[in-house]
Amino acid sequence: MIGQLTSSERQNAAVIAVVVAIAGMVMAALGRSDALGVHGVIVMLFAGGVLYILMSTFYEPEPTEDREASYYDDPIKVGIALSMAWAVFGMFMGVWVAAQLAWPDLAFDAGWSSFGRLRPTHTTGVIFGFGGNALIATSFHVVQRTSRARLAGQISPWFVLLGYNLFCVLAVSGYLIGVTQSKEYAEAEWYADLWLVVVWVTYFILYIRTIARRKEPHIYVANWYFMAFILVVAILHIVNNLALPVSWGHAKSYTIWPGVQDAMVQWWYGHNAVAFFLTAGFLGMLYYYLPVRAQRPIFSYRLSILSFWGITFFYMWAGSHHLHYTALPHWVQTLGMTFSVMLLVPSWASAGNALLTLNGAWHRVRDDATLRFMMAAAVFYGLSTFEGSFMAIRPVNSLSHYTDWTVGHVHAGALGWVALITFGSLYTLVPSLWKRERMYSAALVEVHFWLAIAGTLIYVFAMWNSGIIQGLMWRTYTEEGALAYSFVDSLVAMYPYYIARAFGGLLFLIGAVVGCYNIWMTVRALPAAVAAGADVPVTPVAIPGE
Amino acid sequence: MDIDHNAVVAFSKSWGLFYLIALALGVLVYTFWPSNKKRFDRAKKSILDRDDKPWRK
Amino acid sequence: MADTFHRKIERSAIGFVLAIIAAASVGGIVEIAPLFTIDETVEQAPDMRMYTPLELAGRNIYVREGCYACHSQMIRTLRDEVERYGPFSLAVESQYDRPMLWGSKRTGPDLARVGGKYSDFWHVAHLNNPRDVTPESNMPAYRWLGRTSLEMDDLPMHLAAQQALGVPYSDDMIENAARDAYGQATPDTDFAAGVTERYGEETQVSAFDGVTTHVTEMDALVAYLQVLGRLTGAAYENTAAPEAKPEPEG
Numbered sequence: 014m015i016g017q018l019t020s021s022e023r024q025n026a027a028v029i030a031v032v033v034a035i036a037g038m039v040m041a042a043l044g045r046s047d048a049l050g051v052h053g054v055i056v057m058l059f060a061g062g063v064l065y066i067l068m069s070t071f072y073e074p075e076p077t078e079d080r081e082a083s084y085y086d087d088p089i090k091v092g093i094a095l096s097m098a099w100a101v102f103g104m105f106m107g108v109w110v111a112a113q114l115a116w117p118d119l120a121f122d123a124g125w126s127s128f129g130r131l132r133p134t135h136t137t138g139v140i141f142g143f144g145g146n147a148l149i150a151t152s153f154h155v156v157q158r159t160s161r162a163r164l165a166g167q168i169s170p171w172f173v174l175l176g177y178n179l180f181c182v183l184a185v186s187g188y189l190i191g192v193t194q195s196k197e198y199a200e201a202e203w204y205a206d207l208w209l210v211v212v213w214v215t216y217f218i219l220y221i222r223t224i225a226r227r228k229e230p231h232i233y234v235a236n237w238y239f240m241a242f243i244l245v246v247a248i249l250h251i252v253n254n255l256a257l258p259v260s261w262g263h264a265k266s267y268t269i270w271p272g273v274q275d276a277m278v279q280w281w282y283g284h285n286a287v288a289f290f291l292t293a294g295f296l297g298m299l300y301y302y303l304p305v306r307a308q309r310p311i312f313s314y315r316l317s318i319l320s321f322w323g324i325t326f327f328y329m330w331a332g333s334h335h336l337h338y339t340a341l342p343h344w345v346q347t348l349g350m351t352f353s354v355m356l357l358v359p360s361w362a363s364a365g366n367a368l369l370t371l372n373g374a375w376h377r378v379r380d381d382a383t384l385r386f387m388m389a390a391a392v393f394y395g396l397s398t399f400e401g402s403f404m405a406i407r408p409v410n411s412l413s414h415y416t417d418w419t420v421g422h423v424h425a426g427a428l429g430w431v432a433l434i435t436f437g438s439l440y441t442l443v444p445s446l447w448k449r450e451r452m453y454s455a456a457l458v459e460v461h462f463w464l465a466i467a468g469t470l471i472y473v474f475a476m477w478n479s480g481i482i483q484g485l486m487w488r489t490y491t492e493e494g495a496l497a498y499s500f501v502d503s504l505v506a507m508y509p510y511y512i513a514r515a516f517g518g519l520l521f522l523i524g525a526v527v528g529c530y531n532i533w534m535t536v537r538a539l540p541a542a543v544a545a546g547a548d549v550p551v552t553p554v555a556i557p558g559e
Numbered sequence: 560m561d562i563d564h565n566a567v568v569a570f571s572k573s574w575g576l577f578y579l580i581a582l583a584l585g586v587l588v589y590t591f592w593p594s595n596k597k598r599f600d601r602a603k604k605s606i607l608d609r610d611d612k613p614w615r616k
Numbered sequence: 617m618a619d620t621f622h623r624k625i626e627r628s629a630i631g632f633v634l635a636i637i638a639a640a641s642v643g644g645i646v647e648i649a650p651l652f653t654i655d656e657t658v659e660q661a662p663d664m665r666m667y668t669p670l671e672l673a674g675r676n677i678y679v680r681e682g683c684y685a686c687h688s689q690m691i692r693t694l695r696d697e698v699e700r701y702g703p704f705s706l707a708v709e710s711q712y713d714r715p716m717l718w719g720s721k722r723t724g725p726d727l728a729r730v731g732g733k734y735s736d737f738w739h740v741a742h743l744n745n746p747r748d749v750t751p752e753s754n755m756p757a758y759r760w761l762g763r764t765s766l767e768m769d770d771l772p773m774h775l776a777a778q779q780a781l782g783v784p785y786s787d788d789m790i791e792n793a794a795r796d797a798y799g800q801a802t803p804d805t806d807f808a809a810g811v812t813e814r815y816g817e818e819t820q821v822s823a824f825d826g827v828t829t830h831v832t833e834m835d836a837l838v839a840y841l842q843v844l845g846r847l848t849g850a851a852y853e854n855t856a857a858p859e860a861k862p863e864p865e866g
Contacts, residue, residue, distance in 0.1 A: 114723065117747070120757075124681065124760055127758070128685070129681040129685055133685075193679060194715060196715055197720060221630070225629055232629065232632065240629075244640075248637070248640070248641065259774050260770075265774075267777050267781055268714050269781055271783075275713070276710075277651055279715070325640050326642075326643070328640075329644050330644075340705050340707035414720075487697075490696075500725040501752050504724075504754065
């Protein structure tokens with residue numbers, strides 16, 4: 014892991030780990046019996062673990078050859094492993110909470126296992142754990158390859174990756190012990206948020222310095238998306254999480270935004286987290302790994318630029334569609350709706366661009382499940398952006414809001430788009446990083462693909478049905494002009510769909526486990542062709558059977 | 560000058576629109592500027608190059 | 617001209633960064649900036665009171681347990697919602713809410729006006745096991761709330777933090793926060809009088825969980841649920857801002 018660090022860099026890394034451990038000690042001392050104290054101990058253990066790994070390999074030989082002659086891939090490899098581990102954790106939590114909705118007693122008689130605390134461990138686990146680690150790993154890979162430059166730092170990539178995972182651990186463990194801000198997708202408390210700012214600024218500096226080292230005058234478009242992801246997430250994170258802790262010894266804080274302002278800031282954040290975390294970053298993956306895997310340049314480079322600026326500009330206005338018919342001023346709702354509909358243009362431009370890139374290579378899509386993952390992702394991206402614009406229209410929203418339709422929409426995007434493009438990218442990336450000719454088993458990639466597709470479709474159809482039924486039951490009147498159904502009536506109608514949804518999620522989880530096994534076996538297998546002594550990456554374009 | 564809510568809203572609504580138009584024009588000019596075509600074509604194909612080592616000065 | 621400008625932006629990645637910020641931030645600014653002056657147009661509620669310390673503690677438990685994941689607290693301006701849950705929610709009703717708990721999903725019903733609809737006894741039975749009260753319910757059971765003592769010692773710090781952010785708690789309220797929390801759940805003690813004195817005669821003082829000797833998290837949560845929608849009567853008067861009035865559709 015630290016084979017590429019010189020001994021002075023190893024010392025610096027150890028110093029950083031010690032500083033973090035001391036920060037954990039301070040938290041533990043200030044927090045004492047408060048949850049902050051528990052988190053102080055977790056920080057100490059995390060930093061101690063990193064320090065242990067560092068010290069146990071501290072006197073291994075230093076790198077001999079010129080490091081600048083090769084890409085820096087070690088942090089990417091660890092990032093991929095962490096991403097897959099979080100995927101299994103987060104998806105398992107998802108299946109558990111889904112099952113709790115069908116069988117509510119599927120919990121222990123203790124706070125940590127109740128739905129309200131487990132649900133954010135699922136969302137954080139998959140969005141930030143699985144998605145975030147995949148984004149960090151692939152962005153490190155893409156920026157080096159497209160800039161033809163090594164990462165502009167030796168320790169900072171590790172700091173970004175491990176620091177980010179410390180944030181995820183603090184967030185998820187916090188929910189279980191009752192630490193949450195209750196802001197959806199930004200539940201972590203103030204100290205974890207501050208730590209993430211430090212990590213994120215490092216990430217940004219590392220990324221921009223690497224780009225500045227590039228050979229080409231032009232920055233490849235995938236990097237634009239990654240850069241928008243890093244930058245805008247920083248802005249969103251800081252603004253939404255401004256809060257005043259009860260004291261330095263309390264994990265609990267109160268947001269500086271009251272009531273209606275908090276609602277607007279929260280959904281401005283919430284929707285743009287979808288835009289810049291779950292869309293821009295993953296479009297970065299799409300614009301690199303899809304052409305590489307298909308061995309065809311992107312259909313239209315100009316279209317990719319236009320859709321980039323369209324997405325960057327339009328998304329920021331769309332958040333208020335989460336607040337239709339609420340106490341938010343009417344004109345802000347209308348603005349949110351208008352821009353949400355306009356968003357369809359750049360979104361479909363991206364999806365169409367991806368699919369047209371494959372035009373002429375459909376036989377590859379047929380034979381290569383990895384490429385098919387990415388093709389299906391582009392299709393789901395197009396479908397869920399259409400659905401999103403549709404649901405943002407006020408009268409449609411009056412039916413869909415507060416129902417399972419929203420949950421179905423989110424999962425069409427999260428499973429169908431985000432997870433599929435990630436698996437496709439990782440199956441492209443893993444063999445090239447570990448210098449294998451191909452994945453351990455093409456058949457298992459195929460199995461994973463069909464499990465993922467089946468799981469997504471079952472999930473999404475179940476939620477469409479339940480959501481629309483729910484919405485209609487709530488607004489159905491009898492001939493006498495009274496509400497036809499009680500709330501409980503609508504709940505009873507949901508149970509079959511909740512069971513189907515849990516089953517769909519289970520299939521998707523099994524697929525992820527199969528993927529982990531396949532990646533593990535690929536890494537374990539002996540390199541197909543060992544280039545004697547040269548630590549030079551091979552081309553990331555080998556396609557099985559070609 | 561007294562800045563009341565209506566003034567802020569009016570400013571937001573009108574200048575937001577002007578900003579949108581200006582930005583769209585800027586992006587369109589950049590995208591379709593003839594001399595940029597060469598660089599875009601190069602970028603488009605460069606990721607498929609099999610040469611996979613950092614460049615050296 | 618435009619060409620060299622763009623080339624410059626592109627050559628230094630910093631320029632590119634600024635371009636992204638410029639494109640991305642304006643939407644948020646245009647929508648959010650006017651909300652800072654919105655007080656001028658929003659309806660007033662001079663009768664509105666703040667949460668008592670016990671209710672605030674209950675609210676924090678509501679947040680901690682993630683109740684907002686399944687229950688909204690925002691009645692929209694739609695006919696069926698108003699008939700099912702009560703008058704639609706006004707912005708002013710959440711003016712002291714940090715964070716707001718409007719929610720995004722109704723696996724269970726809206727709670728914006730649940731206060732006073734059910735007895736304390738019903739709430740305790742329901743929270744202990746929802747299926748004892750509503751056999752079809754899929755809500756988790758919260759038995760441990762009644763077993764867990766409420767942490768009251770640091771309530772003054774909570775109120776002080778809220779005061780620092782602009783909630784008009786008086787120094788007297790902050791000083792007596794822990795006593796008031798105890799008093800609100802123990803109607804037979806001397807501390808009970810201070811609660812109504814500071815927070816108004818309408819404040820509900822009762823042994824919420826049925827046990828008068830011990831203040832638990834169940835007391836706090838039920839106290840919070842019972843005050844939902846009852847901090848002000850503004851929603852029942854015809855003072856809504858024109859934009860928020862119900863529309864014929866739906």
